[in-house]
Amino acid sequence: MHDHLYLLAFLLLAFPATARAADQPxxxxxxxxxxxxxxxxxxxxxxxxxxxxxxxxxxxxxxxxxxxxxxxxxxxxxxxxxxxxxxxxxxxxxxxxxxxxxxxxxxxxxxxxxxxxxxxxxxxxxxxxxxxxxxxxxxxxxxxxxxxxxxxxxxxxxxxxxxxxxxxxxxxxxxxxxxxxxxxxxxxxxxxxxxxxxxxxxxxxxxxxxxxxxxxxxxxxxxxxxxxxxxxxxxxxxxxxxxxxxxxxxxxxxxxxxxxxxxxxxxxxxxxxxxxxxxxxxxxxxxxxxxxxxxxxxxxxxxxxxxxxxxxxxxxxRDPDSTVRDYLFAEHNWHTYPANERMVRFENWTYIRNHNHEDQNLCAESADRFPAGAELWEAEANGLLASQQRDVFLKPRPFEELYDVQADPDQFNNLADSPEHSEILAELRDVMDRWCEQTGDSIPSKPTAVIGNITPGRRGEFPGASNDASHRLHPGPILRKAN
Missing domain, CATH: 3.40.720.10 (Alkaline Phosphatase, subunit A)
Known part of the structure; x- marks a missing residue:
């Protein structure tokens, strides 16, 4: 009896649910x-x-x-x-x-x-x-x-x-x-x-x-x-x-x-x-x-x-109404400017944590070398920008940001300091902490500080390097009910 169960388990692993018919290429x-x-x-x-x-x-x-x-x-x-x-x-x-x-x-x-x-x-x-x-x-x-x-x-x-x-x-x-x-x-x-x-x-x-x-x-x-x-x-x-x-x-x-x-x-x-x-x-x-x-x-x-x-x-x-994940995560590391941001998306909520919040959040495209950036910087110099256009000039920035992306698709209204949203903020903080721990993420003690193009040998420590994250297998939180 047990031998048959072991054989069935092996066959299920060896031949996925999407296994094709024998004559199907x-x-x-x-x-x-x-x-x-x-x-x-x-x-x-x-x-x-x-x-x-x-x-x-x-x-x-x-x-x-x-x-x-x-x-x-x-x-x-x-x-x-x-x-x-x-x-x-x-x-x-x-x-x-x-x-x-x-x-x-x-x-x-x-x-x-x-x-x-x-x-x-x-x-x-x-x-x-x-x-x-x-x-x-x-x-x-x-x-x-x-x-x-x-x-x-x-x-x-x-x-x-x-x-x-x-x-x-x-x-x-x-x-x-x-x-x-x-x-x-x-x-x-x-x-x-x-x-x-x-x-x-x-x-x-x-x-x-x-x-x-x-x-x-x-x-x-x-x-x-x-x-x-x-x-x-x-x-x-x-x-x-x-x-x-x-x-x-x-x-x-x-x-x-x-x-x-x-x-x-x-x-x-x-x-x-x-x-x-x-x-x-x-x-x-x-x-x-x-x-x-x-x-x-x-x-x-x-x-x-x-x-x-x-x-x-x-x-x-197969069924577009089905769900395979409740959480997804993204990160922002060095890209022509120093950065260390993390994001979790859940239902209609986006939570962002910025460990580099003392600096402006810039990249090459937000500088004045391209037309849209140049026009933005010119307007800032002349005091002509609306509040929602000043994002790249903020210094310091918020350490935490929380947005209802359904009500606020451009993410203008940061709810992190709103008492009525403290419960979802606390939940997503915890989810973020568990993701960082389980996947081995870390804040580099000597991050890459170069601004502009980089050549080999000028980098700092990678995020996750101190935890050997490149060999970690844990996927972090995926489904809410499983965590």
Missing amino acids: PPNFVFFITDDISAEDMETYGGPIPTPNLDRLAARGVTFDNAYVTASSCSPSRCSIITGRYPHNTGAPELHTPLPRDQWKFPGRLRRSGYHSVLSGKNHMSYNGVQEDESNLADAFDRILRGGRPSGSEDWVKTLRNRPKDQPFFFWFASHDAHRAWQLNEKAPRFETQDVVVPPYLVDGPKTRQDFRGYYHEVARTDFYLGLLLDELADEGITDNTFVIFTSDNGRPFPRCKTRLYDSGAKVPLVIAGPGVAMSKRSASLASLIDIAPTVLELAGVAIAEQFQGVSLLPIL
Whole structure:
């Protein structure tokens, strides 16, 4: 009797719930990750930039209305996605930090299970501030193609067509759009200043509107290349057996957006379509981009190793009203300016803790080197800014911030000092404390203090390093009832 139970348990572990029929081929995957795009700007999310091809994808799948990165910063976000781990657990929590070779990468799990795996376009997981060393990704991809600017997407259709036809595939297609500096071409429409919707925390002036015109063009260009991929999948007759995942590494590259833990920086588009996915549905459930790794592995029928801290989104793909996590977390570490912020999102609440609150909260895009930043700094110098436009100038900042994101989507009204919200504040403080403890997060005794670009040897201590967090496996709190 016990032998039969042990055999049944083994079979359940060896063959996941998504196991395919014997005559069904393994599914293919296209993972399309854009650069520096906020969800709210895209028409699919009610924004001003037409995205007809993303709408096409959404009609065949699930659109996540509450998807968040773990770091609103290029390379830490990408390293987190590919490992399914929080930035301080990857060994690469800061900008331009190469991912350590001993970190497990989910495309490598697919590759060892027979998948043809290619990265094409922007890498940013191997760059150390001076040069790229792609050997740290050699176990994850059969090929790494460096698509250049303006888009980095030009060889994607060719990659699809010329793949080995006797293998399922996983393609990590990484666009350079919409990253500064803007480069316009004929692949997307040109926008006029009157087309621009300026967020209320920026100056609605000519420089900012001109700046957004370039951003809008590059966002629209990502949609153009998505359309080419969808067309090619259809032409080859493999749409019905291919999962397409569309997302971004962080929010738009403007002041108070990129690098920040507000929704303008940390909330990104996420649309998933493929075989068995609910069609033309939206989900309000929380989703973290560390959930991509276990999701893809489960869909492929590949075992999910305990190194992955995310949770599979498969239940939501089948039933968009279901929930796989009550809490999600994000962090802000050094990105051209010193930083140490942590965020937890729960229901309609966002709680932020800032251990670097004595300083301004800046990044390259919030300085005056780009038009929107320049116009913001000029208005500040002339005393013309409204209170909600002065965020990047605050010094000191609040140590704690609490927002009701449903009532206050731009996160202007900090409720941390409100007596009537003391109960939820205390709860999220505790959740944050447990996440930091369980995942091995720490406040560096000698943090990176460099302002601007960095070269190897000039970094300080990484968050989590003193706790060997890069080898911690605990995922931290996920479900409220389980904690």
